[in-house]
Amino acid sequence: MNPELQGLNLVELIDLLEPAPEPAPISMMPQTVGWIWLGLALTLLVGWLIRRAVKHRQANAYRRAALGALAEAGDDPACVADILRRTALSGFPRGEVAGLTGKDWLRFLDQTMGGDRFSNGPGRVVAQAPYRPVPASPELTQLARDWIATHKQPKQEA
Numbered sequence: 001m002n003p004e005l006q007g008l009n010l011v012e013l014i015d016l017l018e019p020a021p022e023p024a025p026i027s028m029m030p031q032t033v034g035w036i037w038l039g040l041a042l043t044l045l046v047g048w049l050i051r052r053a054v055k056h057r058q059a060n061a062y063r064r065a066a067l068g069a070l071a072e073a074g075d076d077p078a079c080v081a082d083i084l085r086r087t088a089l090s091g092f093p094r095g096e097v098a099g100l101t102g103k104d105w106l107r108f109l110d111q112t113m114g115g116d117r118f119s120n121g122p123g124r125v126v127a128q129a130p131y132r133p134v135p136a137s138p139e140l141t142q143l144a145r146d147w148i149a150t151h152k153q154p155k156q157e158a
Contacts, residue, residue: 062090077129
């Protein structure tokens with residue numbers, strides 16, 4: 001036993017110990033090329049998904065505007081008919097929609113939504129409402145809301 005250490009208590013002996021060496025810092029950089037490629041692929045995928053979501057939101061802005069206008073219009077059939085016409089002109093080629101009237105207009109609305117609720121249901125008044133007084137109809141407003149939210153647009157070439 002070392003004579004210098006005799007007579008020292010445990011705390012003093014511990015103070016004489018040299019501290020353990022600290023390990024070198026661990027790099028956060030991937031050590032293999034595979035992780036770098038995976039990170040790049042994930043970054044590209046997230047970027048593509050964000051771009052797609054933004055384009056989808058921009059493409060459906062006219063729907064949100066139409067639903068807001070429909071909420072303000074209440075159950076007035078003339079306003080509902082006008083909103084449906086403006087929405088169709090925004091979502092479809094002008095030449096396909098602008099000249100439609102009467103049964104052709106109702107058939108177009110049915111075809112783009114599916115079903116026959118415009119031709120044979122509460123939507124029949126849409127063809128008449130802009131030209132003569134028609135009683136208010138909550139069913140028509142709900143049908144218009146459904147059409148605005150769910151109508152199918154033609155595929156656009158990229």
